[in-house]
Amino acid sequence: MKPIDETIATEAVGLVSADRQKAYGHPAKNFEDIARLWSVILGHEVTAAQVGLCMVQVKIAREIYVKKRDNLVDAVGYLLAYDATKEEERATPIRITGDSSLDDLIRAANERL
Numbered sequence: 001m002k003p004i005d006e007t008i009a010t011e012a013v014g015l016v017s018a019d020r021q022k023a024y025g026h027p028a029k030n031f032e033d034i035a036r037l038w039s040v041i042l043g044h045e046v047t048a049a050q051v052g053l054c055m056v057q058v059k060i061a062r063e064i065y066v067k068k069r070d071n072l073v074d075a076v077g078y079l080l081a082y083d084a085t086k087e088e089e090r091a092t093p094i095r096i097t098g099d100s101s102l103d104d105l106i107r108a109a110n111e112r113l
Contacts, residue, residue, distance in 0.1 A: 052082030
């Protein structure tokens with residue numbers, strides 16, 4: 001059995017933390033921007049975390065069609081970016097206003113899971 005290729009993860013970390021972050025900014029901000037655009041197109045709210053998960057699925061779909069190292073590196077990179085996005089969400093306090101309903105608070109808490 002062939003050993004796991006650790007260089008895939010190493011390459012993904014390098015891309016997400018250096019090249020891609022320089023080009024596109026922090027993944028959480030980039031995914032928030034994408035989520036706003038997708039929300040308009042799809043006609044319902046899309047979260048930054050959902051963008052990350054969808055991008056992973058794009059890479060998986062491509063890998064199913066054509067086996068390429070790039071698909072695997074990018075999928076790992078998108079998972080890292082998803083994790084960074086979730087960390088940013090957890091670091092942001094839930095805002096409670098006089099207009100906040102219990103459903104709003106539950107929805108906000110669930111989005112952090």
